[in-house]
Amino acid sequence: MNKIRELLEGHIIDYIESDMTTVTVDKSKLKKVLSLLKDDIDLKFTQLIDLCAVDYVEYGDSEWQTKEATSTGYNRGIRPSSHSRIDFSNETNEDEYDLCVTYHLLSITHNQRIRVKCFLDDDSLIIPSVTDLFASADWYEREAYDLFGVLFEGHNDLRRILTDYGFIGHPFRKKFPLVGNTQVRYDPEQRRVVNEPVDIEPRTLVPKVIRKK
Amino acid sequence: MSDYKNFTMNFGPQHPAAHGVLRLILEMDGEVIRSADPHIGLLHRATEKLAESKPYNQNIGYMDRLDYVSMMCNEHAYVLAIEDIMKLDIPERSKYIRVMFDEITRILNHLLWLGAHALDIGAMSVFLYAFREREDLMDCYEAVSGTRMHATYYRPGGVAKDLPNIMPKYMLNKNQNLDQVEKLNYNREGSLLDFIDSFIDRFPKNVDEYENLLTDNRIWKQRTVGIGVVSPDRAIDLGFTGPMLRGSGVEWDLRKKEPYEIYKNLEFDIPIGTEGDSYDRYLVRMQEMRESAKIIKQCCDWLKNDNGDFISSNNKIAPPDRDDMKENMESLIHHFKLFSEGYCLPVGETYKCVEAPKGEFGIYMISDGANKPYRLKIRAPGFPHLASLDEMVKGHMLSDVVTIIGTQDIVFGEIDR
Numbered sequence: 234m235n236k237i238r239e240l241l242e243g244h245i246i247d248y249i250e251s252d253m254t255t256v257t258v259d260k261s262k263l264k265k266v267l268s269l270l271k272d273d274i275d276l277k278f279t280q281l282i283d284l285c286a287v288d289y290v291e292y293g294d295s296e297w298q299t300k301e302a303t304s305t306g307y308n309r310g311i312r313p314s315s316h317s318r319i320d321f322s323n324e325t326n327e328d329e330y331d332l333c334v335t336y337h338l339l340s341i342t343h344n345q346r347i348r349v350k351c352f353l354d355d356d357s358l359i360i361p362s363v364t365d366l367f368a369s370a371d372w373y374e375r376e377a378y379d380l381f382g383v384l385f386e387g388h389n390d391l392r393r394i395l396t397d398y399g400f401i402g403h404p405f406r407k408k409f410p411l412v413g414n415t416q417v418r419y420d421p422e423q424r425r426v427v428n429e430p431v432d433i434e435p436r437t438l439v440p441k442v443i444r445k446k
Numbered sequence: 447m448s449d450y451k452n453f454t455m456n457f458g459p460q461h462p463a464a465h466g467v468l469r470l471i472l473e474m475d476g477e478v479i480r481s482a483d484p485h486i487g488l489l490h491r492a493t494e495k496l497a498e499s500k501p502y503n504q505n506i507g508y509m510d511r512l513d514y515v516s517m518m519c520n521e522h523a524y525v526l527a528i529e530d531i532m533k534l535d536i537p538e539r540s541k542y543i544r545v546m547f548d549e550i551t552r553i554l555n556h557l558l559w560l561g562a563h564a565l566d567i568g569a570m571s572v573f574l575y576a577f578r579e580r581e582d583l584m585d586c587y588e589a590v591s592g593t594r595m596h597a598t599y600y601r602p603g604g605v606a607k608d609l610p611n612i613m614p615k616y617m618l619n620k621n622q623n624l625d626q627v628e629k630l631n632y633n634r635e636g637s638l639l640d641f642i643d644s645f646i647d648r649f650p651k652n653v654d655e656y657e658n659l660l661t662d663n664r665i666w667k668q669r670t671v672g673i674g675v676v677s678p679d680r681a682i683d684l685g686f687t688g689p690m691l692r693g694s695g696v697e698w699d700l701r702k703k704e705p706y707e708i709y710k711n712l713e714f715d716i717p718i719g720t721e722g723d724s725y726d727r728y729l730v731r732m733q734e735m736r737e738s739a740k741i742i743k744q745c746c747d748w749l750k751n752d753n754g755d756f757i758s759s760n761n762k763i764a765p766p767d768r769d770d771m772k773e774n775m776e777s778l779i780h781h782f783k784l785f786s787e788g789y790c791l792p793v794g795e796t797y798k799c800v801e802a803p804k805g806e807f808g809i810y811m812i813s814d815g816a817n818k819p820y821r822l823k824i825r826a827p828g829f830p831h832l833a834s835l836d837e838m839v840k841g842h843m844l845s846d847v848v849t850i851i852g853t854q855d856i857v858f859g860e861i862d863r
Binding site (some may be wrong): 405 | 486487494501504530680698704786789796798810816820827832862863
């Protein structure tokens with residue numbers, strides 16, 4: 234819709250019409266763009282329907298790639314690409330990420346939706362919080378912080394929300410292993426629940442395949 | 447006593463009124479709530495992460511287990527997202543089947559909500575009545591999918607099986623004699639559609655029964671009127687959808703506003719509340735059940751006169767006919783590919799949502815061209831609802847917390863995901 238394009242001229246990096254209008258903004262312009270969208274009388278995107286983070290670090294990677302004929306045949310693709318474990322002494326393994334925060338807004342007045350994407354720089358996980366614009370952002374931002382480690386500046390209660398009390402790491406990042414790092418069990422001798430390193434072997438049942446048509 | 451002004455109370459996670467595994471830290475001033483801090487995540491299964499490691503079709507079953515009282519609606523949003531990225535058109539018949547089962551699901555959900563909500567507030571009998579009707583609808587689920595709850599019935603391209611021509615019957619057993627069994631089977635002589643028809647014929651009278659028990663009941667009104675009032679603007683700001691939003695007087699229903707499948711061909715009304723309190727949300731949901739019954743009736747009539755395909759004939763995404771597979775090389779290859787590797791989606795992203803019984807259930811799917819979703823974000827309607835609990839219970843009594851949890855129609859499968 235041209236109205237959006239006009240309004241956001243100079244504030245956005247990218248504008249695409251796909252399943253819905255999708256704009257990409259820089260972190261510094263994020264709050265400006267969202268408040269413009271919210272307050273404009275012809276748009277009135279007053280409801281934040283969804284907020285989520287995406288980790289783009291493995292985007293387009295295939296687990297089933299060979300350059301030449303292989304003698305190992307079906308052994309390829311068994312090891313999942315996200316098999317790395319966190320070394321608790323230094324958290325470097327999990328450091329590889331490429332995060333993006335996506336906002337889905339809805340205008341109930343004009344029956345229209347828009348998606349706003351904001352990529353995070355490599356060196357900083359901080360992004361401004363939008364809790365002062367949309368009340369529903371509160372828990373969504375806590376979730377994105379919990380699962381991806383995005384730090385929302387200005388959120389006044391940025392605690393973990395879905396994972397266990399005392400959980401370490403941000404499990405929805407692509408480099409976080411699917412089987413996790415720790416498991417809990419009841420120890421009858423100590424008579425309490427203990428945490429220990431996970432003993433499940435990570436494996437892939439169906440490898441990720443990308444077929445270009 | 448005067449030394450203790452405010453104190454903190456732990457509510458749940460093992461409390462029957464917590465509807466699952468909700469843990470609330472309540473700050474109380476006597477019996478008045480000053481603030482509530484919901485602790486969630488006790489049912490967190492990382493569905494979204496699991497989905498990233500599985501081919502598209504294997505994730506349909508996870509969708510059932512999100513909001514485990516409105517199973518097929520969750521599947522619906524997921525398959526819509528796949529179909530949207532693929533730009534796949536599905537047969538008309540499957541659209542009607544999906545809509546019919548969406549509405550059956552809505553009645554299933556609202557019946558459970560009604561029963562549990564009433565039970566929480568102290569009305570026992572509604573629960574028993576509601577489960578009587580749920581039983582019949584579960585049988586419909588079972589007839590098409592083989593399971594009573596987690597159906598995995600919707601597939602990209604249509605639905606897994608066509609509607610059966612015979613309705614399964616009760617068999618003679620050691621607990622029931624021939625007379626009793628025949629009584630149970632009175633409306634099971636025809637097809638599934640005949641069974642649904644007979645259900646819809648009697649269902650409005652059942653809703654009258656529930657309403658007789660509750661709508662003008664003095665105790666029911668004392669417990670719900672004026673409890674958890676949310677203004678329309680605030681409801682929008684808090685991210686409310688579905689009956690929670692409509693209870694506050696905002697006329698917003700995705701079935702009307704962004705009609706998916708064949709909702710635009712159907713006649714039904716959208717009930718809305720005026721006060722935005724728990725009683726209005728109760729009235730909205732009761733009326734929604736009646737409207738759902740109307741929709742099911744219209745779908746039933748259409749389906750009876752139709753013999754189309756129930757799933758797309760594109761064998762790249764839908765399995766080929768089983769007999770064909772044994773004779774035809776092409777079908778055999780398709781079958782093998784589909785059940786080993788799955789299918790790859792084009793690169794793209796989409797957000798698809800349906801009007802689930804609890805509100806807007808959305809799927810934000812990103813595909814990088816692989817046979818698995820790159821990222822799957824589930825937008826659960828209950829999540830923002832529960833987030834507003836603190837605001838809704840503030841200043842109310844402890845017993846009203848139970849009413850408000852009930853009126854929000856909380857299910858932890860979808861909130862914790």
